Amino acid sequence: MARIIGGIGTSHAPSLARAFDTDKRNEPEWKDLFAQFDAAKQWLKQVRPDVIIAFYNDHLNQFFFDAYPTFAIGVGDPHPIADEGWGKRDFPDLPGHPALAMHMARSLVGSGFDMTICQESQIDHGILSPLPFLTDERWTVPVIPVQINVIQHPLPTARRCYLLGQAIRDAVASFDQDLRVAVMGTGGLSHQLSGRRFGFVSPDWDQVFMDRLASDAEALSHISHEEIMFNGGVESVEVMMWLAMRGALAREVRVVRKYYAAPMLTGYGLLVLEED
Amino acid sequence: MASLSAPNSLPFGLEQSRAGYRLNQLARSMTQASNRQAFLADQEGYMRRLGLDEARIKLVLDQDWFGLQAAGANQYALVKLAGTLGVSLLQEGAKIRGESLQEFLRTRLLHQSQG
Numbered sequence: 001m002a003r004i005i006g007g008i009g010t011s012h013a014p015s016l017a018r019a020f021d022t023d024k025r026n027e028p029e030w031k032d033l034f035a036q037f038d039a040a041k042q043w044l045k046q047v048r049p050d051v052i053i054a055f056y057n058d059h060l061n062q063f064f065f066d067a068y069p070t071f072a073i074g075v076g077d078p079h080p081i082a083d084e085g086w087g088k089r090d091f092p093d094l095p096g097h098p099a100l101a102m103h104m105a106r107s108l109v110g111s112g113f114d115m116t117i118c119q120e121s122q123i124d125h126g127i128l129s130p131l132p133f134l135t136d137e138r139w140t141v142p143v144i145p146v147q148i149n150v151i152q153h154p155l156p157t158a159r160r161c162y163l164l165g166q167a168i169r170d171a172v173a174s175f176d177q178d179l180r181v182a183v184m185g186t187g188g189l190s191h192q193l194s195g196r197r198f199g200f201v202s203p204d205w206d207q208v209f210m211d212r213l214a215s216d217a218e219a220l221s222h223i224s225h226e227e228i229m230f231n232g233g234v235e236s237v238e239v240m241m242w243l244a245m246r247g248a249l250a251r252e253v254r255v256v257r258k259y260y261a262a263p264m265l266t267g268y269g270l271l272v273l274e275e276d
Numbered sequence: 277m278a279s280l281s282a283p284n285s286l287p288f289g290l291e292q293s294r295a296g297y298r299l300n301q302l303a304r305s306m307t308q309a310s311n312r313q314a315f316l317a318d319q320e321g322y323m324r325r326l327g328l329d330e331a332r333i334k335l336v337l338d339q340d341w342f343g344l345q346a347a348g349a350n351q352y353a354l355v356k357l358a359g360t361l362g363v364s365l366l367q368e369g370a371k372i373r374g375e376s377l378q379e380f381l382r383t384r385l386l387h388q389s390q391g
Contacts, residue, residue, distance in 0.1 A: 199373065
């Protein structure tokens, strides 16, 4: 039987990718962040996941508005690296895990989550901003991408994203191979990129969100899009990916690591949660 | 909530997606190197071939990022277009706010001390 061993919430701001690619680990303003990601990477090494399920959103690289899915799952292997408009980053294709992913797709559709099922998933910064910080960049752990629409309203509700996480927990538990599974939710935290409120960041709200996600997720999952956008900025609806990740974990979890900084356009959060 | 209404916020919904469809197609096409080259070689011609109207072509040529968002350009599409034109997200944001890049960056130090 497969089982979930823990989860990571992380921002996926493109600035993280640039910091990684230009190796800013010794620069004063990035030192802390690299150290925190290093510690999260160590944790991941210790818990030895055989596969990572990554909740994220695509940024018009795999999907376009001609047909934009609300929930999608990548069952292919490997997943190509996207050219987002400035050339591909220098990574090999990302390995997938078709056996578990196909099982998840069947289980999810069977339990009422009508997923778009993708044989090909171009992976963009929604996964690739944080992933090289967290695993070996030659990709030692396969990834199952689960994409959530957070860019074109109507969006799925936060509650629905949380329940998707729960349904994925059930799907993993009913898989007949003995696998250790980590879940990851990317995006946010507070930021806004549209309108005159561009650049809005709210460190106080981000801290509240991270704390409640760990200890009070069931109640937090009833939050409305308007509340999220008011408190954290229009584009911070990405935090619903964190709620999906949290939904896939047990009700009680241990906070292994929590980090937060808001140096520029986005609240960078990193949260590591472990199951007993 | 004024903070969630225009011009402060422009949440991207179906009306915006419909109005901005051609603009977003243009921006999305920048995910191919050959399209980036063709666009940079002849911006106006490239946009005409994609069927954009005069008003939207002008918004792109003026690099009017706020006007483009108001016309239905999705923010994640727009960064592809801006990036191709050598405009960073910070520069784009400063212009949307009606500030110089220096003015905008000064507002960031505040958050840094709070972080």
